[in-house]
Amino acid sequence: MVLKNVLLINAISSGLTGLLIALSPKVVASILKVNNTATIIGTGAFLVVFSLFVLVTAFKHPRDKAWTKLIIGIDITWVIVSIIVTALLFSTISMIGSVVILAVAAWVGVMAYLQTKALNKL
Numbered sequence: 001m002v003l004k005n006v007l008l009i010n011a012i013s014s015g016l017t018g019l020l021i022a023l024s025p026k027v028v029a030s031i032l033k034v035n036n037t038a039t040i041i042g043t044g045a046f047l048v049v050f051s052l053f054v055l056v057t058a059f060k061h062p063r064d065k066a067w068t069k070l071i072i073g074i075d076i077t078w079v080i081v082s083i084i085v086t087a088l089l090f091s092t093i094s095m096i097g098s099v100v101i102l103a104v105a106a107w108v109g110v111m112a113y114l115q116t117k118a119l120n121k122l
Contacts (some may be wrong), residue, residue, distance in 0.1 A: 003068065003118035007058035010071070010111045011051045017104070018047025032097035050074065068119050075112035079105045 021028055022044025025037035032040075057067045082105035086098050093101075 001114055001118055003115065003122065004058050006111065006114045006118050007054055007068070007071070010075070010115065011054035011058055013107065013111075014047045014054060015051030018044045018049075018051060020044070022048065031094065031100065033094040034092070034097075065119065065122070068115060072112050072115050072119070075108050075115070079109045079112070082108075 022041055025040040025044070028040045029035065029037050034040075053067075054071055057064060057071060060067065082101050086093075086101050086105075090098055
């Protein structure tokens with residue numbers, strides 16, 4: 001897969017997820033069975049900003065390897081933090097919430113893998 005395409009998929013999926021989370025924090029809080037929406041809104045805002053950075057990187061000519069490595073690092077960090085947070089909060093959030101968090105982490109992990117694979121082809 002071409003790096004630009006993987007970055008675009010990452011940007012679009014991150015941006016849409018971020019908007020959904022930031023604009024519907026009460027729905028997300030309900031799914032997770034938590035009361036604090038500030039963290040949810042912050043997560044959504046982070047994803048929107050991150051998606052813009054990924055989008056700029058995707059259209060940068062030539063692709064900036066350092067920027068792409070940073071994106072991969074952020075993606076890997078997201079996966080690790082998601083696993084830790086789910087483990088620590090497992091008894092306080094819903095089972096569906098745990099599954100959703102880990103499913104998103106799996107998707108982000110796939111993005112990191114595909115970006116790494118495409119970057120190594122350059």
